[in-house]
Amino acid sequence: MKIAVIGTGIAGVSVAKRLAALPHYQVELFDKGRGTGGRMSVRHTGAHSFDHGAQFFTARTAAFRDFLRDYQSSGVVEEWQPKIATLSPKAELQDRVWREPHFVALPNMNGLCKAIGEELNVLLNTQVHFVEKHDGYWWLKTAEQDFGPYDWVVSTAPPEQTRQMFPDNIGQDMDATGFAPCFSLLLGCSGSLPSWDAAIVKDSPVSWLAFTDRKPGRHSQPSLVAHADGAWSQLHYDTDREEVKHLLVDAVASVAEITHAAAGLHRWRYARVTEPFGQDFWINEASQLAACGDWCLGNRVEDAFTSATRLAQRFEER
Numbered sequence: 001m002k003i004a005v006i007g008t009g010i011a012g013v014s015v016a017k018r019l020a021a022l023p024h025y026q027v028e029l030f031d032k033g034r035g036t037g038g039r040m041s042v043r044h045t046g047a048h049s050f051d052h053g054a055q056f057f058t059a060r061t062a063a064f065r066d067f068l069r070d071y072q073s074s075g076v077v078e079e080w081q082p083k084i085a086t087l088s089p090k091a092e093l094q095d096r097v098w099r100e101p102h103f104v105a106l107p108n109m110n111g112l113c114k115a116i117g118e119e120l121n122v123l124l125n126t127q128v129h130f131v132e133k134h135d136g137y138w139w140l141k142t143a144e145q146d147f148g149p150y151d152w153v154v155s156t157a158p159p160e161q162t163r164q165m166f167p168d169n170i171g172q173d174m175d176a177t178g179f180a181p182c183f184s185l186l187l188g189c190s191g192s193l194p195s196w197d198a199a200i201v202k203d204s205p206v207s208w209l210a211f212t213d214r215k216p217g218r219h220s221q222p223s224l225v226a227h228a229d230g231a232w233s234q235l236h237y238d239t240d241r242e243e244v245k246h247l248l249v250d251a252v253a254s255v256a257e258i259t260h261a262a263a264g265l266h267r268w269r270y271a272r273v274t275e276p277f278g279q280d281f282w283i284n285e286a287s288q289l290a291a292c293g294d295w296c297l298g299n300r301v302e303d304a305f306t307s308a309t310r311l312a313q314r315f316e317e318r
């Protein structure tokens, strides 16, 4: 059985690793990005490193906690216990307490996906434009060449992108899902800095601040990530990027005194799921196409893992 998996975020590498372990299964992974990790990614700028997507992950199911155990033993995953605050331009700083363990991957957030995908057959910098069936087998069409033949194609791209790759008449039910975008402002900092490591921000265009360099295992100069609120990001989605950057820098300045030398901006088109699909995964047995990812179940790293694991279980039961 030959399977193409599109995407090397946590869902892609998780489903691929389980399928590749099955007898007579051959799995090939494709990602349009330069590295493995998807939304669990890192941006390096000079001496600064920014976890500009997922900030941490929680593990609420026994299955995810069990899965993480090996990666914790090998130092790829550690619990993060930041000094965390609530900030608002209208109120005094308040300390905050997290009531469940929060984990990060090392040396950057993509470390976990890299480790899971270590022995898998991964092709990066390869954008799949669409999939096409010939003589009963699937082929992946990219700008340079066609890849195939495959018995099955599994997409872990967000549903809108999956629909663009899959044939027109397949997967309309995925359209019911919704995503909010998110701007990530990346500030290379210097001078004296706040004592909190991360902060939830209220009454502001910014909803989250965190110093990536203060997470375990980082080797970076002070690097602050500021995430814009989802509704604000939607409203300013097409606003000139320099203007967005200035608005977000001002929003950060209204809650914290931070000297920054450099500012970068990243726009996530499909950042956080607002309307999940509501099923563990999407599958069409007749056409031999499937899809999984966070969007099936929720908006967290663990949801992506769970969706991928349940899809892999479906293949294991065959």
Ligand SMILES: Cc1cc2nc3c(=O)[nH]c(=O)nc-3n(C[C@H](O)[C@H](O)[C@H](O)COP(=O)(O)OP(=O)(O)OC[C@H]3O[C@@H](n4cnc5c(N)ncnc54)[C@H](O)[C@@H]3O)c2cc1C
Binding pocket: 006, 007, 008, 009, 010, 011, 012, 030, 031, 032, 033, 037, 038, 039, 040, 052, 053, 054, 055, 056, 057, 058, 126, 127, 128, 129, 156, 157, 158, 161, 165, 182, 184, 227, 268, 270, 271, 272, 292, 293, 294, 295, 299, 300, 301, 302, 304
């Ligand atoms: C700003 C931000 C902050 C977040 N914070 C948190 C957090 O703190 N905690 C948490 O649990 N979750 C957080 N999340 C959500 C978390 O990142 C996601 O739930 C999770 O990473 C989704 O994994 P996935 O594998 O389903 O999808 P993705 O990671 O998006 O992987 C999909 C992959 O498919 C690839 N792809 C898409 N189309 C194609 C194509 N045509 N050809 C080839 N490859 C393609 C993409 O390049 C990508 O690598 C955050 C997300 C963002 C954006």
